[in-house]
Amino acid sequence: MKIKLGVSACVIGEKVRFDSGHKRSNFVCSELTDFVEYVPVCPEMAIGLPVPRPTIRLLEHDDQIRLVDTKNNEIDHTEKMVRFSEDKANQLSQMDLCGYVVCAKSPTCGMERVKVYRENGYVAAEKIGVGLYTKALMEKMPWLPIEEDGRLNDPVLKENFVFRLFALRDFYDSMSEGITRRAIIEFHSRYKLILMAHCPREYRELGSFVAKISEYDIDEFYLEYRTRFMQALAQRASRKNNTNVLMHLQGYFKRSLDKQQKAELAKLILAYRVGEMPLLVPLTLINHHLSLYPDAYIASQKYLKPYPDSLRLRYGL
Numbered sequence: 001m002k003i004k005l006g007v008s009a010c011v012i013g014e015k016v017r018f019d020s021g022h023k024r025s026n027f028v029c030s031e032l033t034d035f036v037e038y039v040p041v042c043p044e045m046a047i048g049l050p051v052p053r054p055t056i057r058l059l060e061h062d063d064q065i066r067l068v069d070t071k072n073n074e075i076d077h078t079e080k081m082v083r084f085s086e087d088k089a090n091q092l093s094q095m096d097l098c099g100y101v102v103c104a105k106s107p108t109c110g111m112e113r114v115k116v117y118r119e120n121g122y123v124a125a126e127k128i129g130v131g132l133y134t135k136a137l138m139e140k141m142p143w144l145p146i147e148e149d150g151r152l153n154d155p156v157l158k159e160n161f162v163f164r165l166f167a168l169r170d171f172y173d174s175m176s177e178g179i180t181r182r183a184i185i186e187f188h189s190r191y192k193l194i195l196m197a198h199c200p201r202e203y204r205e206l207g208s209f210v211a212k213i214s215e216y217d218i219d220e221f222y223l224e225y226r227t228r229f230m231q232a233l234a235q236r237a238s239r240k241n242n243t244n245v246l247m248h249l250q251g252y253f254k255r256s257l258d259k260q261q262k263a264e265l266a267k268l269i270l271a272y273r274v275g276e277m278p279l280l281v282p283l284t285l286i287n288h289h290l291s292l293y294p295d296a297y298i299a300s301q302k303y304l305k306p307y308p309d310s311l312r313l314r315y316g317l
């Protein structure tokens with residue numbers, strides 16, 4: 001099943017911007033296209049603004065953030081936009097949406113550092129603004145991976161975002177025959193090494209949470225687990241944590257490998273640890289050993305293959 005990806009309509013090339021242009025992202029439209037089903041939304045058009053249209057901006061007014069016409073503060077779109085955004089976020093939260101790519105800097109769709117103006121025309125000192133629509137998405141779906149188009153040019157942010165799309169799709173697929181304790185426990189088991197790499201604290205705490213699953217209402221457990229799991233994955237896997245996971249994996253082969261093979265693997269892990277090699281190198285050798293010395297638990301771990309190799313995302317890590 002394809003991954004449902006919410007997207008600012010201009011990011012997939014729709015000419016919906018104020019100047020009748022678009023902000024097509026090559027990564028979203030080309031590299032991801034085989035794996036995703038787009039759910040495009042242009043909130044400004046959805047509230048009835050035309051194309052082309054006068055520009056709008058965020059304005060600090062009486063300790064509130066308003067969405068107003070750039071040239072005339074009296075033309076205020078805030079209420080309409082907030083109402084639309086809350087309704088749309090509610091609707092999207094009922095779908096198996098796995099992520100969202102929003103357009104940077106927009107007073108409607110921007111995710112961070114959107115300019116907020118003062119009434120004197122100056123920009124407020126800290127660029128703390130969030131587009132009104134994206135703010136509603138983040139509040140309604142704290143588990144959802146959301147990224148800006150521009151940030152996806154960073155290989156580390158891109159890998160983490162795509163990895164979370166596939167993880168959330170896997171989570172929904174795992175529950176496709178019903179939300180059961182068994183389905184959650186099996187899913188959690190496959191992601192143990194991923195959690196260890198991304199957030200050792202949540203690896204421990206989610207482990208205890210899952211161990212007590214029978215004490216919870218399953219629907220409440222599902223909601224809390226989804227948010228905590230996805231927020232843990234949003235943290236970047238550090239080189240130190242990845243090294244710990246590689247050494248953990250190495251331990252599974254201690255009886256199978258001879259002295260020379262062990263030394264070779266240890267050398268690659270160390271080379272990764274000090275930044276001389278990408279993660280892919282020791283992982284390739286571990287996958288090779290796994291094909292020679294199968295282990296059901298290790299083979300089940302998503303850490304070894306979190307998304308299709310054809311995306312080529314682990315080369316720069």
Ligand code: SF4
Binds near residue numbers: 017041042044109
């Ligand atoms: S940034 Fe958002 S509101 Fe602006 S054109 Fe793109 S989709 Fe529409």
